[in-house]
Amino acid sequence: MDDQNKNLILATALSFIVIMVWFVMFPPPETQSVDPNAPAVVATDTAITPSVDTSGEKSATSTAEVTEATAPEAPRLEIDTPSLKGTLSLQGGRIDDLSLKNYRETLDPGSDIVHLLKPVGSDAPYYALFGWAPGAGLNAEQVPNANTIWQVEAGEKLTPDTPVTLKWDNGAGQVFKRQISVDADFMFEISQTVENSGTSSVSMAPYGILARHGMPADLKNFFILHEGGIRMIDGELTESDYEDFEPASALKEIAVEADGWTGFTDHFWMATLIPQNESGAKISTFHDARRDIYQTNSKLRTETLAPGETATVHTRLFAGAKEWDTIRSYQNQANVEGFLDSIDWGWFFFLTKPIFWLLHNLNALIGNMGWSIIALTLIIKAALLPLAFKSYVSMAKMKELQPRMEELKAAAGDDRQQLQKSMMELYKKEKVNPASGCLPILLQIPIFFSLYKVIFVTLELRHAPWIGWIKDLSAPDPSSLYNLWGALPWGTPEPGSILALIFIGILPLLLGISMWLQQKLNPAPTDPTQQMIFAWMPWVFMFMLGSFASGLVVYWIANNTITFTQQYLIMRSQGYKPDVFGNIVSSFKRKPKPKPDDK
Incomplete structure (x- = not known):
């Protein structure tokens, strides 16, 4: 031959x-069945150890009290956009019930639409929390946490045209407000405001939290696909499989110099926290093995308010489908640095x-x-x-x-x-x-x-x-x-x-x-x-x-x-x-x- x-x-x-x-x-991955009768995972209180800033003073604690409601079910506000439907709870102001209107679980036209975020008490709790961690002059009871019952100040339904504003008065001289808006796709903006009408200065740090109880039931476990934690900090992408999450006892906060985002990515869906672009923000990701909760936090720099001062901070939340066009528009028009890399292009990214x-x-x-x-x-x-x-x-x-x-x-x-x-x-x-x-x-x-x-x-x-x-x-x-x-x-x-x-x-x-x-x-x-x-x-x-x-x-x-x-x-x-x-x-x-x- x-x-x-x-x-x-x-x-x-x-x-x-x-x-x-x-x-x-x-x-090829095998289809995994989900037991609809599986018991719900119920979380108890958790708090991250207070950090100390470089000046030696106690800074605001990044506290995440991820708990089941002890009071009757809190009121909810409806979320309705061209892409999303669901509700947010006035308990903690949680965004914890969110479905994707344009995507169904199967090809059957009558199948359920994809349910992305779920509240505590459901089969797979997965939600976003926002709040303030106490610093000098405040204690944990004087800042809004995961169980704070907010009052509606404006808006009855969250749509792209009608944001909602929540209000909570701690009774000690500080009034907290939270305005939540959403666009026609998958991006929420959470503006948190605190007004200090007390007689002394107070310090606190705003935070955002994404919490997920247990691993997803439909996890593919396929080498070609990344599912788990994902973050972009100052141009550097980091991916973490669920089994590689750091334990809560070894929590590490990573400083963000300019741009950053952090969240969880599934095969086709994603939830991501995007703190406002400023130095001083910190991002952390960990697994609380005792309660089997995976969590990622974004904490902005500590705000110190003299009497009569007001501070407002902004955090965005992406919760939806990893549509190339949509994610690219957020990267190019909304300045979310490296957001297209949330799609797993792999080692051959220069070809894919x-x-x-x-x-x-x-x-x-x-x-x-x-x-x-x-x-x-x-x-x-x-x-x-x-x-x-x-x-x-x-x-x-x-x-x-x-x-x-x-x-x-x-x-x-x-x-x-x-x-x-x-x-x-x-x-x-x-x-x-x-x-x-x-x-x-x-x-x-x-x-x-x-x-x-x-x-x-x-x-x-x-x-x-x-x-x-x-x-x-x-x-x-x-x-x-x-x-x-x-x-x-x-x-x-x-x-x-x-x-x-x-x-x-x-x-x-x-x-x-x-x-x-x-x-x-x-x-x-x-x-x-x-x-x-x-x-x-x-x-x-x-x-x-x-x-x-x-x-x-x-x-x-x-x-x-x-x-x-x-x-x-x-x-x-x-x-x-x-x-x-x-x-x-x-x-x-x-x-x-x-x-x-x-x-």
Whole structure:
């Protein structure tokens, strides 16, 4: 067999091994069931140890009394925007009941909308708190905390056009007000004001808290995806898995010099605290193992108010879907530094970011994510065409040189060194690079992984339909050979089961056929081992990739089809005419068994 085909086999085998290892190490996540009758986690009081500032004076304590209400259920105010619905509790002024209007749990139109934030007493409490931690001249009872019952001063319903204002008088000379506003997407702004009408100076520090009771029930635990804590401090992104959270006893506050935000990120959703841009803010993230509460805090600098003075501070809260357009607008127009990095672009961010940008814009133009993936494939193949052209020209020349290479092999006999020398002289004379055929295949590996990352991680592929039976390009092909792709009157196997892996869908079958046809551009290798590898490879890939996201399989089919067309036309332009039909026919012919005396 010539060196060109050996290199092609090596490159293809390498691609196969890399993807197989990836598939084994990072299998598709299994759907986890949630027990609706699981007992609720109930928290008790907690307080973070007071910190001491550089002057040696006691600074305000960042206190988070995350407790269940001891009084009857406090009144609530409705939240209603084009994107959100829910309520906020007047107990602590908590934003603890929030759902996403435009996103459902499943493809079923009647399924529940995604419930992001939940109050204490629910199956998975997850909420935002704001308040003031006491400093000099105040005690814990004289500042609003998680259980303070606020009074409504203005507004009956929180909408983008109608903010609400809450008020609380501590009876000791300080009046606290909190104005909460929200935009049409997912951003709240919390403005906290305190007026000191007492007779002496007081100090206190404003804080914001995101608390989550236990790990999310639908945690994917998939290596390619980050879920857990996330923060950006002065341009440096830090991600923490839930099991890596620092214990509450080892709390560390990280100073923010200019810009920062902190929060929790899920697969498609996120809640984030964004303190106002100023020096002196501090961010901390920890896990209270005793009560199994994960918490992240943003504490602004301590405010000292003389009698008659007033102070106002601002903190923003993002709670919603990780929509690329929306998050980018907050980064560019609302000055949330590095907010786009809240989407997990991964190590190949230099590929995933531009690939998604292009895919997003193609979808805006075409209006269908499946056809946009095919258009993206065309653009990628066009960008790689100069390299592919050189590769396929080299392959055509190698075919022309095949008779002369056979002559060199016969002349060299068993002298491998002489054969190698003669081959190199022939390649140099004819200006042929036998390794050039591997480059397009090798370049496809990082592109394949980057597109896999984009399809799996980004929200825009979630529940995105293509054609017919493909209703969700982020999920595997739901059709199955088990019921002859819908022709027989029974359902398909459960996703992730062994039967689902064996009885593949239509898209994986098309993938296998496209790979098989691509092989038929060249005759089968004469070596039996290489022949067997080539014969099995398309079908192994077919089953291996069958459980991958449909969008990725669509890309792979389109890539194979375009590659076949490019290679066929370029090789014909160089005088070599691939006998595709003849190679297909020959692959079905029975090979005569070698006789015992055959050498």
